Amino acid sequence: MKLGVFELTDCGGCALNFLFLYERLFDVLEFYEIEEFHMTTSLEGRHFDVGLVTGTVSSHRDLEVLREARNRSDYLIALGTCATHGCLQASVELPLKEKLKAVYGDEGNPMRALDPKPIVEYVTVDLAIPGCPYDKNELFQALIDIAKGIEPVRPDYPVCLECKLNEYECVLVKKGLPCLGPITLGGCNAACPRSGLGCIGCRGPLPGEVNPAGEFEVLKGLGYDEEYIMRKFKTFARWEP
Amino acid sequence: MIIETREFTRVEGNGKAEIVIEGNEVKDVRVKIVEGPRFFELLTLGRDFWDVPDLEARICAICYLSHSVASVLAIERALGVEVPEETRLLRELGLIGELIESHALHLYLLVAPDLFGYPDAIRLATKHGELVKEGIALKAFGNRIRDLIGGREIHGINVKPGGFGRWPGREELEAIEREAKALLTVAKRAVRLFSGIGEYGGRAELFVATDGYLTGDSLVSNVERNFHYFERIEERPLVYSFAKQSLYNGKPFLVGSLARLLLKAESLTPTAKRLFEENRGRLEAGWVSYNNLAQAIELVYALERAGEIAKTLLDKGFEPENVPVEAGDGEGIGYVEAPRGVLVHHYRIAGGKIEYSNIITPTAFNHAMMEGALLWEARNLYGNAPEDELLRRLEETVRAFDPCISCSVHFVRG
Numbered sequence: 001m002k003l004g005v006f007e008l009t010d011c012g013g014c015a016l017n018f019l020f021l022y023e024r025l026f027d028v029l030e031f032y033e034i035e036e037f038h039m040t041t042s043l044e045g046r047h048f049d050v051g052l053v054t055g056t057v058s059s060h061r062d063l064e065v066l067r068e069a070r071n072r073s074d075y076l077i078a079l080g081t082c083a084t085h086g087c088l089q090a091s092v093e094l095p096l097k098e099k100l101k102a103v104y105g106d107e108g109n110p111m112r113a114l115d116p117k118p119i120v121e122y123v124t125v126d127l128a129i130p131g132c133p134y135d136k137n138e139l140f141q142a143l144i145d146i147a148k149g150i151e152p153v154r155p156d157y158p159v160c161l162e163c164k165l166n167e168y169e170c171v172l173v174k175k176g177l178p179c180l181g182p183i184t185l186g187g188c189n190a191a192c193p194r195s196g197l198g199c200i201g202c203r204g205p206l207p208g209e210v211n212p213a214g215e216f217e218v219l220k221g222l223g224y225d226e227e228y229i230m231r232k233f234k235t236f237a238r239w240e241p
Numbered sequence: 242m243i244i245e246t247r248e249f250t251r252v253e254g255n256g257k258a259e260i261v262i263e264g265n266e267v268k269d270v271r272v273k274i275v276e277g278p279r280f281f282e283l284l285t286l287g288r289d290f291w292d293v294p295d296l297e298a299r300i301c302a303i304c305y306l307s308h309s310v311a312s313v314l315a316i317e318r319a320l321g322v323e324v325p326e327e328t329r330l331l332r333e334l335g336l337i338g339e340l341i342e343s344h345a346l347h348l349y350l351l352v353a354p355d356l357f358g359y360p361d362a363i364r365l366a367t368k369h370g371e372l373v374k375e376g377i378a379l380k381a382f383g384n385r386i387r388d389l390i391g392g393r394e395i396h397g398i399n400v401k402p403g404g405f406g407r408w409p410g411r412e413e414l415e416a417i418e419r420e421a422k423a424l425l426t427v428a429k430r431a432v433r434l435f436s437g438i439g440e441y442g443g444r445a446e447l448f449v450a451t452d453g454y455l456t457g458d459s460l461v462s463n464v465e466r467n468f469h470y471f472e473r474i475e476e477r478p479l480v481y482s483f484a485k486q487s488l489y490n491g492k493p494f495l496v497g498s499l500a501r502l503l504l505k506a507e508s509l510t511p512t513a514k515r516l517f518e519e520n521r522g523r524l525e526a527g528w529v530s531y532n533n534l535a536q537a538i539e540l541v542y543a544l545e546r547a548g549e550i551a552k553t554l555l556d557k558g559f560e561p562e563n564v565p566v567e568a569g570d571g572e573g574i575g576y577v578e579a580p581r582g583v584l585v586h587h588y589r590i591a592g593g594k595i596e597y598s599n600i601i602t603p604t605a606f607n608h609a610m611m612e613g614a615l616l617w618e619a620r621n622l623y624g625n626a627p628e629d630e631l632l633r634r635l636e637e638t639v640r641a642f643d644p645c646i647s648c649s650v651h652f653v654r655g
């Protein structure tokens with residue numbers, strides 16, 4: 001099977017994380033041939049059985065790359081929170097013109113920037129794997145499943161549950177830290193509470209039966225002000241899934 | 242006439258170059274950073290200082306820990322926090338891990354294919370499997386350190402103002418000491434391999450680094466000691482790039498491994514110092530391509546230093562205790578050597594909230610130098626070599642800088 005990896009505007013982490021599979025990368029290569037992946041190869045491909053797209057659409061160049069990737073891939077995966085929810089660069093809520101002016105100092109837009117948005121706003125995807133970065137085991141499993149013709153499973157539980165399974169001390173209740181674990185989609189194996197710190201919500205909101213209002217009240221009860229809480233909620237996902 | 246390269250491959254992020262030809266002569270080269278803007282400074286404005294290092298880490302995945310540490314240092318300076326020696330050493334260990342991870346990625350997976358004439362490391366592995374495996378082993382070790390100190394391989398949030406979320410334990414440090422020793426031979430082989438690299442990309446004349454090996458209180462260069470970035474370095478926006486360009490006293494300059502070795506060789510560990518001395522003549526000539534060799538020597542340094550730090554901490558013993566940090570007012574700069582060179586985080590904090598923030602990354606510091614190096618190569622090759630060779634060489638020259646394009650695209654107007 002042919003694999004293509006495409007990077008739009010992002011930190012490079014979601015592309016890099018794929019290489020961090022180390023020896024298991026060679027297991028993936030048993031099934032796939034990397035046809036295009038500009039961070040690691042100078043080759044360019046034409047058609048892909050599976051395409052991975054990371055990053056947000058932040059310029060016309062990104063949009064072109066995304067459309068090409070969609071057209072040329074049978075199965076397209078939005079990989080990482082940039083691609084699935086917009087992540088940090090999409091969380092600054094100002095008109096694009098003002099943002100550009102604050103950074104670059106003039107009112108022009110010679111490089112044709114767009115307001116950063118997740119790729120799911122522009123094209124339909126076959127699978128979305130969030131995470132900043134995503135958990136590499138999840139991608140590994142998904143790629144192997146697809147190669148075998150099985151539809152990958154998607155986690156549907158909060159980070160909170162992973163804390164309980166690992167028997168980590170609850171940082172929200174025990175330390176009063178602002179932890180978004182209860183309303184954030186699990187799959188990272190509670191990486192941040194493992195360090196004794198609150199989840200900052202990098203995998204985006206848990207879809208379905210979540211209770212952000214309840215979390216809001218809990219945090220308010222701990223003494224955090226409303227603006228602070230709202231900003232925390234909207235850091236990784238400005239747009240609802 | 243303008244010749245445009247395709248988007249650079251085997252580099253981090255999205256960029257390309259334009260070669261301007263007039264009357265059969267190369268007039269100019271422009272490096273166009275096409276990666277979109279990321280608004281990181283705007284993102285930090287008004288935020289609680291405590292949350293900021295975790296967000297800034299997301300600027301770059303290859304060097305996230307350098308960003309967290311620079312951010313934490315700036316915050317601690319602004320709020321007048323002093324941390325004990327063991328905290329400083331553990332942070333340095335984290336930065337060392339990042340150096341190993343980043344240099345191994347660059348040298349083995351991105352540059353080595355050029356040395357052997359392959360389009361990538363995967364195809365290279367079919368003939369030179371051992372080499373690629375060695376690179377992966379080094380990279381994995383660097384990442385284990387990042388996981389331990391930083392909390393995750395990428396974008397961990399463990400490095401905090403005043404200390405850590407979770408402190409490493411004895412056994413973990415013992416493992417680091419052991420593995421660092423075991424991998425040293427591999428790194429020494431890398432130095433031999435990359436000392437064979439050719440001379441290209443022109444010669445750099447000005448070098449800038451932080452005053453300590455991986456962190457500092459100010460900057461140094463080959464013409465002066467101890468200055469602050471805003472005293473000498475001017476940033477200007479460009480119409481053709483999302484990254485700004487920096488000049489030092491009006492001239493392009495180089496940051497990164499080669500600059501560090503040339504400016505701070507006296508701080509190297511024994512084997513690294515010996516290897517530096519063996520190659521000193523060539524390194525001092527300043528060829529941009531020798532940045533690759535400098536990185537290989539730094540791998541040796543990093544492995545030796547990782548062992549030293551682990552040993553010091555184990556011998557001395559330490560209490561995992563954080564210094565309390567109170568929200569307050571102040572201004573501070575964090576200077577860190579990211580794997581690719583000087584990284585600056587500068588904040589003003591009022592009532593615990595970020596009021597002003599400025600970040601300058603290594604690739605932004607190197608941007609003007611990169612254009613100079615490409616211009617040199619283009620002038621050298623245009624008319625003397627086929628166009629595809631010219632384009633290939635330009636790509637190799639860009640790669641020698643090990644640019645991190647994602648890092649470079651989010652400056653706020655100073």
Ligand code: SF4
Binds near residue numbers: 012014015082083299
């Ligand atoms: S989701 Fe996070 S790790 Fe992935 S590319 Fe975006 S910023 Fe980087």
Ligand code: SF4
Binds near residue numbers: 198200201
């Ligand atoms: S705990 Fe939260 S912030 Fe940390 S990795 Fe998991 S989802 Fe991301």
